[in-house]
Amino acid sequence: MSLADRIQQQFKDSAATKTAALAAMAAPIEAAARRMVHSLAAGGKVMACGNGGSAADSQHFAAELLNRFEKERPPLAAIALTTDTSTLTSIANDYRYEDVFAKQIQALGRRGDVLLAISTSGNSPNVIEAIRAAHAHGVTVVALTGRGGGKIAALLAADDIHLCVPAERTARIQEVHLLTIHCLCDGIDALILGETQ
Numbered sequence: 001m002s003l004a005d006r007i008q009q010q011f012k013d014s015a016a017t018k019t020a021a022l023a024a025m026a027a028p029i030e031a032a033a034r035r036m037v038h039s040l041a042a043g044g045k046v047m048a049c050g051n052g053g054s055a056a057d058s059q060h061f062a063a064e065l066l067n068r069f070e071k072e073r074p075p076l077a078a079i080a081l082t083t084d085t086s087t088l089t090s091i092a093n094d095y096r097y098e099d100v101f102a103k104q105i106q107a108l109g110r111r112g113d114v115l116l117a118i119s120t121s122g123n124s125p126n127v128i129e130a131i132r133a134a135h136a137h138g139v140t141v142v143a144l145t146g147r148g149g150g151k152i153a154a155l156l157a158a159d160d161i162h163l164c165v166p167a168e169r170t171a172r173i174q175e176v177h178l179l180t181i182h183c184l185c186d187g188i189d190a191l192i193l194g195e196t197q
């Protein structure tokens with residue numbers, strides 16, 4: 001296959017994955033946006049975590065909430081747990097890499113907060129420990145996964161929300177994760193600004 005053909009195939013696969021994901025994900029994305037607005041309106045905050053590309057997604061989402069997405073509205077309480085290298089390296093060095101997000105949630109998590117836990121495989125141990133810490137502190141989990149949700153699917157509580165991309169390939173899953181994050185930002189803004197009910 002030529003390089004041009006490979007590129008064309010990636011675009012086609014990405015578009016097809018997004019179209020296939022719509023049916024499975026639209027309703028839980030709506031529920032997640034409503035849950036986040038409910039938490040923010042009650043004085044809660046949204047925390048986000050993940051590894052690699054999902055760490056970047058966590059930061060992308062937190063920045064769009066705290067600063068702005070597409071419209072003027074008040075800054076929203078959001079934090080990525082992936083950014084403070086002193087915190088991350090000291091927890092990984094003194095305890096375990098599995099604890100890098102969980103310990104931050106133990107310190108910062110309050111009942112009614114929301115954790116956006118991102119993992120394409122659903123199997124990253126530090127994201128799993130973050131979900132356990134969230135449950136222990138009354139923090140609702142919105143899990144953004146793929147590949148059936150892996151171990152995270154079995155770990156979620158009844159009132160958690162699972163946004164699972166019906167795809168197997170990490171890159172395609174991540175592309176739907178970014179679309180999902182932008183749907184959440186758009187939905188949160190529309191609810192806060194009274195543009196939708």
Ligand SMILES: O=C(CO)[C@@H](O)[C@H](O)[C@H](O)[C@H](O)COP(=O)(O)O
Pocket residue numbers: 051052053054118119120121122123124127170171174
């Ligand atoms: O962006 C990519 C691959 O596209 C990588 O950086 C990827 O995020 C990393 O391998 C992560 O460690 C994968 O973790 P997870 O999605 O399985 O939780």
Ligand SMILES: [Zn+2]
Pocket residue numbers: 053171174
């Ligand atoms: Zn990537």
